[in-house]
Amino acid sequence: MHFQLQKAFVIRKAGILCKSLYLRLKIRFQFSxxxxxxxxxxxxxxxxxxxxxxxxxxxxxxxxxxxLGYLSVSFAFGIFATGSGLKIWQALLISMTNLxxxxxxxxxxxxxxxxxxxxxxxxxxxxxxxxxLMSISLSQKADSTITRLDRFLISFFMTxxxxxxxxxxxxxxxxxxxxxxxxxxxxxxSLGTLLGAAAGNILPEPVTNALGIAIYGMFIAIIxxxxxxxxxxxxVVIVSCxxxxxxxxxxVLNKVSGGFVIIICAVAASALFAWLxxxxxxxxxxxxxxxxxxxxxxxxAKPAAGANRSAGSEE
Amino acid sequence: MENTxxxxxxxxxxxxVTYLVRMLPFVLFKKKIENTFVQSFLYYIPYAVLGAMTxxxxxYSTGNTITALAGCVxxxxxxxxxxxxxxxxxxxxxxxxxxxxxxRFVA
Numbered sequence: 001m002h003f004q005l006q007k008a009f010v011i012r013k014a015g016i017l018c019k020s021l022y023l024r025l026k027i028r029f030q031f032s033x034x035x036x037x038x039x040x041x042x043x044x045x046x047x048x049x050x051x052x053x054x055x056x057x058x059x060x061x062x063x064x065x066x067x068l069g070y071l072s073v074s075f076a077f078g079i080f081a082t083g084s085g086l087k088i089w090q091a092l093l094i095s096m097t098n099l100x101x102x103x104x105x106x107x108x109x110x111x112x113x114x115x116x117x118x119x120x121x122x123x124x125x126x127x128x129x130x131x132x133l134m135s136i137s138l139s140q141k142a143d144s145t146i147t148r149l150d151r152f153l154i155s156f157f158m159t160x161x162x163x164x165x166x167x168x169x170x171x172x173x174x175x176x177x178x179x180x181x182x183x184x185x186x187x188x189x190s191l192g193t194l195l196g197a198a199a200g201n202i203l204p205e206p207v208t209n210a211l212g213i214a215i216y217g218m219f220i221a222i223i224x225x226x227x228x229x230x231x232x233x234x235x236v237v238i239v240s241c242x243x244x245x246x247x248x249x250x251x252v253l254n255k256v257s258g259g260f261v262i263i264i265c266a267v268a269a270s271a272l273f274a275w276l277x278x279x280x281x282x283x284x285x286x287x288x289x290x291x292x293x294x295x296x297x298x299x300x301a302k303p304a305a306g307a308n309r310s311a312g313s314e315e
Numbered sequence: 316m317e318n319t320x321x322x323x324x325x326x327x328x329x330x331x332v333t334y335l336v337r338m339l340p341f342v343l344f345k346k347k348i349e350n351t352f353v354q355s356f357l358y359y360i361p362y363a364v365l366g367a368m369t370x371x372x373x374x375y376s377t378g379n380t381i382t383a384l385a386g387c388v389x390x391x392x393x394x395x396x397x398x399x400x401x402x403x404x405x406x407x408x409x410x411x412x413x414x415x416x417x418x419r420f421v422a
Contacts, residue, residue, distance in 0.1 A: 062400065065399075065401040065403075065405075068401070068404065068405070069404060086322075090316060090322055094326060097326060097330035098330050098333050103333055107325075107329050110325075111322065111326075111329075112316060114321065117324070117328050120329055121332050124328075124332040124333050125336060128332070128333050128336045128337070130364060131333075131336050131337040132336055132337070132339070133340075133360055133364075134360070134364070135337055135339075135344070136340045136357060137358075137360050137361065138341065139341050139344040140344075140347065140348060140354070151342045152342060155334075155342065156334060156337065158337040158341065160364060160365075164364070164365050165400070205378075206415045206416070206419075209377045209378050209379070209411065209412075210377065210382075210408045210411040210415065211408055212376040212377050212378070213376045213377050213386040213387070213390075213407050213408055213411050214405065214408045216369050216373040216376055216386075216387070216407070217389075217404040217407030218400050218403065218404040219365045219368065219369045220369060220373075220387070220390040220391055220394045220403060221390065221393070221394045221398065221399070221400045221402075221403035221404065222362075222365060222400065224391065224394035224395055225397045226362060228397075233359070236362050236366070237365075237366040238366075239363075240362075240363040240364075240366035240367045241366040241367065241369070241370040243367065244366070244372075245371050248371050261367065262367045265367035266366075267360075267363075269359070269363040269366070269367075270355075270356045270359035270363045271356055273355070273359050274352050274353075274359060277355070278351045278352060278355040279351075279354065279355045
């Protein structure tokens with residue numbers, strides 16, 4: 001009798017334990033880890049009056065065309081690197097640690113010929129100097145979810161395309177979006193290099209040729225909608241393109257290296273329009289386009305925090 | 316390159332400079348810039364960079380100016396209708412491939 005009571009007690013206790021475990025699991029599933037992060041991010045964003053709705057998944061998706069474009073570009077780099085005398089793993093390591101097309105292309109001959117270290121350092125500095133501009137620009141668009149540690153990590157993935165896509169986003173961008181955005185390009189860049197270095201001539205030529213334009217198609221997809229919305233952006237793009245064309249075809253100017261041309265064109269065109277058509281924004285991106293579109297540049301007028309918030313959450 | 320140690324030295328210099336150029340401004344510039352000129356400048360920079368990188372380089376991206384032109388026009392039209400990045404990029408590639416096939420067929 002006593003033994004049976006004890007048994008019943010144990011069963012009851014086990015039942016309670018199971019039930020509580022079940023409830024815990026249920027709660028766990030209802031608010032999965034991802035949701036918790038998302039809610040946390042949104043709350044943190046609200047705190048700083050900048051709601052970030054760009055998620056990790058959205059970043060991952062936006063990174064797909066960049067990754068595809070990189071696959072073809074780095075494929076070409078892989079062929080070039082092994083053709084120059086580097087080993088497959090060396091080409092792959094360069095891509096995985098540098099993540100920069102023009103810089104890597106210029107660096108390989110210096111490594112192969114074992115030129116002075118100063119030369120490779122200077123070359124990288126000049127060609128990649130544009131990333132400094134992009135870093136400063138994006139630092140104005142990073143919301144409060146991006147901590148100092150995140151900045152050390154995210155800046156490693158600052159390429160022209162990742163920068164362009166993230167700065168074309170409306171409102172501010174958060175850490176989850178930035179990390180999502182970096183995944184596919186990094187895989188594409190590394191994988192493309194490996195494939196190109198290992199088996200350069202597997203893809204038929206028409207296919208590699210066709211893939212070569214993918215990255216520029218993506219650029220156009222970023223430029224055109226922005227230029228449609230704002231006359232100033234259209235002006236900047238036209239001036240910059242025209243200068244770039246001049247640097248390609250005018251006899252003396254075409255001696256300037258590619259990395260420099262981009263810096264000169266971009267700085268000149270942007271400075272010209274910053275002087276002619278200044279745009280005042282606290283929420284770079286969204287409201288800047290509106291201001292330029294309506295012809296009323298918001299000089300000196302600070303939008304209220306509430307207006308700022310609604311601008312961020314519209315999209 | 317046979318000398319592995321020398322390769323790693325070059326790799327370290329190359330990757331180090333590239334990373335510092337990207338990292339320092341991003342980590343140091345935490346404050347919001349209030350200057351209107353600088354703000355406007357930074358707002359315009361991405362579009363200017365993309366413009367300078369795309370033109371005229373796009374016409375040399377496929378090894379044939381005519382197929383590149385076909386891809387470029389396709390991209391411009393689709394971008395005008397605000398299609399997604401992936402759609403525009405892939406359709407431009409398909410247009411280049413198609414143009415290439417046509418040229419091969421005709422020639």
